[in-house]
Amino acid sequence: MEILALGVFVTTVTGRAEATGGIAAITYIPALVLSPVAGALADRFDRRSYVAVGTLLHALLAGILTALAFTGHLTVPAVAVVSFLNGCVSALTNPAFTALVSELVPPEDLHSAVSLNSAQFNLGRIIGPALAAVVLSTHGIAWALLVNTLSFVAVLVALSRVRPSAKASTLSQDELWPGIVRGARVARDDAGIFLAMMGTLVMCTLVAPFIGLVPVYAIRVFNQGAAATSLLVTAQGVGAVLAAVMLGPLVARLGRQRVLEACLLGIGAVAALYWMAPTLHLAALAMVGLGWFYMATLTGLNTLCQLRVPRDLQARIHSLYSMMLGVGYAVGVWAQGALADRIGVRFVTASCAVLFLALVLTLRLLRPRAFDATEAPSKLVPAVSPNPSVSLES
Secondary structure (H helix, E strand, O other): OHHHHHHHHHHHHHOOHHHHHHHHHHHHOOHHHHHHHHHHHHOOOOHHHHHHHHHHHHHHHHHHHHHHHHOOOOOHHHHHHHHHHHHHHHHHHHHHHHHHHHHHOOHHHHHHHHHHHHHHHHHHHHHHHHHHHHHHHHOOHHHHHHHHHHHHHHHHHHHHOOOOOHHHOOOOOOOHHHHHHHHHHHHHHOHHHHHHHHHHHHHHHHOHHHOOOHHHHHHHHOOOOHHHHHHHHHHHHHHHHHHHHHHHHHHHHHOHHHHHHHHHHHHHHHHHHHHOOOOHHHHHHHHHHHHHHHHHHHHHHHHHHHHOOOHHHHHHHHHHHHHHHHHHHHHHHHHHHHHHHHOOHHHHHHHHHHHHHHHHHHHHHHOOOHHHHHOOOOOOHHHOOOOOOOOOOO
């Protein structure tokens, strides 16, 4: 609800795709600096408590937006400041949240757990935009933001019922900076994790901006507002939920490597079809497919990173993954928004999607065994010493 309400607000007030993309980018910029620190912190503290504190901060920021809207003081600069602070909290919290999920299930079920976790998040993309469209049209943005603020109570209730297994309670003993360096070395030296990181960075730069530019696409290309934006965001959520249901059986039948490779090849093509759709309803249909591929691809890349490291490194590796995602998305959504103002929305976004497809095809043709590391277990994991004073290189 908040994403849709603020996206429509900024696009309507400014009339510029660059502004809408810039606000979306601001949320992810803190990940560049804070993600590595967040991963090291999350491996040192109880993850459930850590996530609960982050949730309370998110609720506080949502309450500030609500108060500004009800008092008539909501402005684009205010949205930018709160979005930046939200990005800081997300950057500090997300690694702990993802690592917490990995504590609740055995390794063989992690891919399905990550998929289901993404499914519950994307159910919000189905229910939230539909509800937001109704609330925006009947009561305005302030009430949409109020419902969003109250929704954090549900997150806190859910966290109160989470009980990680006793064997997952071991915390990292690494000091902060050596812990960050240790995680970076693992990401650099492990072929599978390095491939996942680079794939995430490039995909989020060239393809993922479709998320932040939905209001621009609906308003500029199809000359419609909140209802069209809601339809496209909901369609993405439907695709993501379908992917969550289908991914587990697909991975079990075809293998992680083949599924991930197919997703990386397919997402660029489907994104290009979405951006070139001649009508809103065809765009919504293409968005279902794009939502499927986007969720499946990120789930595969994220699961790959988590499975290749022991528990005390999972949050740090995820923090680096989040940094690649955040930096790529921030650069991509702002740059594509700025270019769209000057060249055109369809041309810029569809060209980026085709470019990503070309890059993946080139990698597949020139290095046909590049994806092998996504299936084989890491050779670095057994070499990780429990003694924090001993580096991986030694």
